[in-house]
């Protein structure tokens with residue numbers, strides 16, 4: 001099993017190092033190969049996703065990804081910025097299905113800005129399409145406006161689009177996931193305004209017929225943003241496009257108050273995947289040894305389950321994480337009075353010990 | 356002063372009736388003229404925004420709008436659905452500047468799903484652009500995909516765009532508003548992915564030079580969706596495009612837990628405006644006499660302040676609303692133990708009495 005390890009920028013290297021320790025501690029021998037990505041890759045190779053890194057990602061069975069981005073790259077042209085690496089990997093590897101669980105661990109309920117009765121026990125899954133939508137749509141650019149009112153002015157423009165097969169494949173992923181969970185899919189769109197959403201909704205309704213055991217509902221994206229705040233536990237699986245998924249998955253993650261705990265997976269049609277924490281590179285705390293490695297460690301567990309066919313090992317990691325939480329160990333981001341504050345490495349130590 | 360009164364569907368007529376009573380109780384003589392809109396207009400005239408209603412809206416000095424939409428119109432073609440009325444009014448009247456305050460009244464802090472220390476005292480203003488973006492962008496429709504992977508498949512598509520003058524005018528509205536408040540503008544975009552956002556950000560930076568007393572910051576929309584949950588009080592004025600504004604203004608409104616209290620204004624360049632509650636038509640409770648009329652009454656106050664040049668009368672209404680809250684009167688949506696539950700009409704009575 002070949003795993004590409006791409007630590008990236010900011011806290012990326014620190015948290016990935018702990019996930020790698022956990023993988024080694026499991027027993028089976030993994031073939032891990034590391035490569036630079038994001039700003040770190042720009043520094044050494046002049047591009048956030050150098051050909052060698054992309055090649056490694058292509059030939060690996062799975063990718064363990066840290067995080068990318070740092071203020072010092074803010075002045076670069078957009079195609080050289082760190083986040084282009086993650087967009088490039090998603091596109092080149094056809095990683096179209098993004099799984100973003102939003103889980104509120106019982107021990108961490110107090111970390112949320114929401115009341116415990118609203119958030120306690122939350123366990124929802126956002127399934128976000130990653131290869132289409134306005135992210136990659138052509139044409140796009142800066143042109144001269146043709147609108148009568150603004151004729152001749154500079155205008156920025158982008159194209160949103162989804163084709164039937166794209167909606168079908170992400171829809172099936174969501175229905176399959178719901179089958180193994182609460183058997184409810186809520187498809188989020190803006191079909192009262194967008195043609196793209198009209199087609200999206202039509203396709204979701206059509207494929208839902210193949211999953212009579214799963215309940216399909218539809219919600220406009222503005223309403224979904226509200227309902228997530230009001231009653232997040234009413235959701236089971238939420239499926240949506242790339243742009244709405246970007247917004248709603250982050251909102252859902254932050255509801256828990258413990259985004260430092262949340263893993264994510266981005267899969268292709270053969271379940272090859274890229275695994276990364278839901279949080280970012282946090283350059284403000286990079287190098288201080290205080291970042292929470294648990295989201296990355298849990299991402300490694302997702303990798304074992306979805307891409308490497310090792311569900312027992314995935315379970316072991318998840319149980320170990322639950323154990324360290326039960327022991328009261330907390331990195332600074334999830335620390336509350338009465339618990340024990342630990343560093344990134346100490347948290348890694350504890351998970352390894354708990355295995 | 357001519358006011359077009361468009362009650363619409365669902366609870367619209369009930370709540371608008373109370374706002375009209377409040378206007379009459381103020382003393383000055385307003386010339387109020389009512390017309391059907393939304394599903395109610397479709398029923399009598401075959402179109403959600405009949406020519407006569409649009410004409411009235413055009414010649415009025417301001418528009419008091421209830422809400423539109425009901426399940427029974429769900430099977431109509433999109434161009435005949437109730438919500439087309441609101442999109443049509445915004446576009447035909449060039450109501451480009453949407454003001455959506457998210458305020459948490461001290462008496463209603465407990466209604467929020469957020470902890471009191473996070474939400475108590477919230478007072479932020481979302482300024483949403485209403486005439487551009489992907490809402491009205493051409494081309495749009497269903498076509499045959501040209502993407503190599505999906506060639507020949509049906510594809511839905513839409514165009515997002517903003518020209519410089521469109522961004523400038525909404526930017527100025529936001530900076531002017533911030534000057535009268537906390538002197539901070541946070542511009543929300545997705546400039547790391549969208550060309551439209553790149554131009555948006557560039558223009559915001561340029562015009563910010565004219566407002567050296569106002570602090571400008573930028574945030575990606577996914578991060579904004581998170582920060583609203585985590586620390587909403589860190590914001591003052593948020594300015595954003597039509598689509599992101601749709602999502603974020605609803606999220607912000609729901610944070611307060613009392614969306615039944617929140618008014619909104621949609622203004623043209625001469626401060627002529629349409630005023631409506633931030634909540635919808637709530638067909639499930641229509642006709643029961645239990646809807647909260649306060650958002651509509653407060654919308655009438657905004658109308659007096661922004662479009663009719665009557666700030667003293669606006670103040671009187673707002674004080675009256677504060678008084679009825681202090682008296683402990685609550686409609687069902689904001690009711691908590693120890694307060695007095697009242698009907699729509701009783702709430703209207705109380706505000707009129709408090710004037």
Ligand SMILES: CC(C)[C@H](C(=O)O)[C@@H](O)C(=O)O
Nearest residue numbers: 083084086087246547548577
């Ligand atoms: C970095 C950015 C381009 C990316 C996105 O918008 O998809 C990020 O926000 C994410 O959600 O992974």
Ligand SMILES: CC(C)[C@H](C(=O)O)[C@@H](O)C(=O)O
Nearest residue numbers: 192193222438439441442601
């Ligand atoms: C009804 C709908 C078209 C509308 C919008 O998306 O703008 C509504 O959600 C709003 O925010 O006023």
